[in-house]
Amino acid sequence: MKRRAIASFFIAAAITLNGCMSTRQSALDATGIEARSILHLWWFFLILLGTIFAIVMILTLGALLRRQPASERQFVEQHHTPPQERERKLSRMVSGAGVITGLILFALIVISVITGKSIAPSGASNALLVTVHGNQWWWYFSYDNDDASKIVVTANELHIPVGRPVLIRGTSLDVIHSFWVPNLMGKRDLIPSRITEEYLTADRPGRFRGQCAEFCGLEHAKMALWIIAEPPDQFQAWMNQQLQPSVAPDDPDKQRGLQVFLNHECIFCHNINGTPAHGQVAPDLTHLASRSTIAAGTLPNTKGNLAGWIADPQRIKPGNYMATVPLESGDMQPLVDYLESLK
């Protein structure tokens, strides 16, 4: 009775502490099929191991608090060992506890391996294949398609259809990163010269934040991503829209913005489909305005933030590889107007 009370106290404490915090990016707020089976396993482990902890602590404190008969005390002081019979009894209890530990651990191994199998990459036939590249410090996504003209490329924001497994196939072009969106699935390292895979399946629409989980240098802290899970038809609409080339600027201001873009260093690194900009080392900007954040989840995507980011990227994310491009004073507004028109 007592031990159950203590175990439930710890669980209650954990839940309360958890409740104080935002659960936006959390393994405890599972919304994916994979994350949920991990979460079930977690609660099972927590309750079982919490109970074991309570028992061990009760036994330890018991030794401290129990009243020891004087005869026993004197015996130990004299012989530096308890009476043989008691020693034998305690030894048997220790052996028994050892055996029970072994059995519990065996059960935990079996249940872990079963859960591990259920979430491991295995050929789901209808899976949506997405290639992820980790970069210092942003994410490259491309949606696989047999028809090369139908490959959608985007950055830092991944749209996925609800209910369909997504196969994340990843690698890195610089250092090791780790792809992690805790609400949907555990993490998978992205390793240069290797390809790693994992499945994730959202079972309701929503926006889920993730971030790089393997230390990747200066701006490891500012390498976030968003996954947007949508109903299949909305997802399809998004895909169709992403396949379009960029919106041609329709007024002189934005036309000037495009010219600013093309006549500065921007063009060496960024791609905008439908324009001569075909840089491949930085995020694709063809549909920049359709994304909710810039600089890999660092800032909300607004004109003001974008202007601040272009003017001095080092202030916002010190050490990142975006060039600080010197612009004439009148160039910034048209450039930002143009970029924010790229729906």
Next chain:
Amino acid sequence: MSTLAELPSPQLAAELEAEHQALRRVWNDRGGFWGWFSVTTHQAIGMRYIVTAFIFLLLGGVEALLMRFQLARPENTLLGPDLYNRIFTTHGTTMMFLFAVPVMEGMSVYLVPLMIGTRNVAFPRLNAFGYWMYLAGGLVLYGAAFFNALPNAGWFSYPPLSGPQYSPGKGVDVWAQMITFTEISAMCVAVEIIVTIFRMRAPGMSLNRIPLFCWGSLVQSFMVIFAMPSVMIASTVMLLNDRTIGTHFVNPAEGGDPLLYQHVFWFFGHPEVYIIFIPALGMISSILEADTRRGVLGYPAIVLSQVATAFIGFGLWVHHMFATGLPQIGEAYFTAASMMIAITTGIIIFCWIATLWSGRLRLTTALHFVFGFLFIFVIGGLTGVMLASIPLDLQEHDTYFVVAHFHYVLIGGALFPLFGAFHFWFPKFTGRMINETLGKITFWMLFIGFNVTFFPMHILGLNGMTRRIYTYPVEMGWGPANALATVGACIIALGGILFIANVLNSRKNGKVAGSDPWQAGTLEWAAASPPEPYNFVRLPVVNGRYPLWLPAEERAAVTGMRTDKREILITASVDAEPQFLHVLPSTTIWPFLAALGATIGLVGSILTFSWYYVAVVLAGIGLLGWFWPRRPLEQEG
């Protein structure tokens, strides 16, 4: 051999006094400036290890506080990303390589010869050399701070981030070379401890009578011999050579394999945890024996569990790499191995709890730390079981859950036992008792501060806070728990200050302790407090596991050994029957000079590879002086 029961005889007392004076002349280290660099007695070198390591603990602690202040609130700007990365790298490196391992080695160097009843370690000059190399390694790392060359790629330095392309500058080279220094030092101690324990035990101390702390040191030393070469291959052979002479081991840009580095590094890195933890188990056993006034229940079970832990410890390194995506069958194997280790540690803990139940408890500060250890370490062990499960690890890996877990394991499993051991052996080290009231207050501050700091990190990790981030946005909601953790860190710091004050005060003003203030059973308590440089006037003869708990008339000592040389008794490795006498070398400056030569060369090689040749030549000169035969030959020994 004579029995000490004869002690009252005035003739014997005069004899003992004469031997004491003679031994003192032979064993006293030279004084003066050069004498300080020539010390070869194990108490002096052990204490240098302990004090130096403690200074590094303070430096690592200050780094931890800086990190806690940076993370105390979201979007904090106290430390920029570069400085933060350098500080967390230096914190981890300091705590692992410059504090935890060396302090355990220092305790072994100091205590093992006393506990097994001999006069020094088997290779006193190697012992001195090891200490100087360790000190040099620490100075190299912290010296780099003055050249803005502190490493910044993490204490694990994974390539390609740590490779030539992504970590230009000398920081990672300094890190890798610092490892070379500390690993050489660790290997020196390991070899000494193994030979000392196997061949220099008091007559009669058969394997089944070795104190549990010495078993811990022995097991740890074997682990060091198998694990440390692995990290030298990773850091020096692979990483440093990739960086300095363009080899292609682990640099993917040159066709190398970054995962190879992780495998080799963790083949060291996981056993490293047990290298730190197993001697701490020995400390717990020693404290328990004295403060429950009974031999630990299940001595053979504890010894075998320690040995088994050492073996299993080498078979589970991949659980640091579950997120890299191994084939299923391999993953299942490493899950099983990682969980199996809970059985061996579990049995040790059950034995201790049974000991507590059947002993006569004396609630000293040391025993407080044992209870603190049980609480903290059991939590750390159970979260370790969670991390062994691959699905759970995929969520918890590289988050603050892991930060919480390993601080529960390392602070709970090593630092609490170590603080208990400091309080327990303080009278032996200094000859005076430490203030118990202040000791207990220290315990409560450390215990509460620790849990306030690290318990919230479990929840932070589950709520998605990743490791090694220098800041986080407000919306993440991680602010309150981080602020709480920072408060806890300040409590720990205050506890640390109290401990230092207590030590400094008690060693001047504490009550005089006498040789055996705890009425404990093992041999170190038969020596004076603090021990004479030769430990025992006459080497003890042992006929039980706890020789001092036997009636005085059953105690015996070795007679007839020379007192004009540093002579020791070599005994058989299993039954400890006396075999022959051996003369140990006296004070010498050559180990210091050899270490200095090696240091100049190794530091130079950070700049240019050709300095390796300088290292070889200078260290070679040092070794020539070291081994130069002296006439008459017997003086050398």
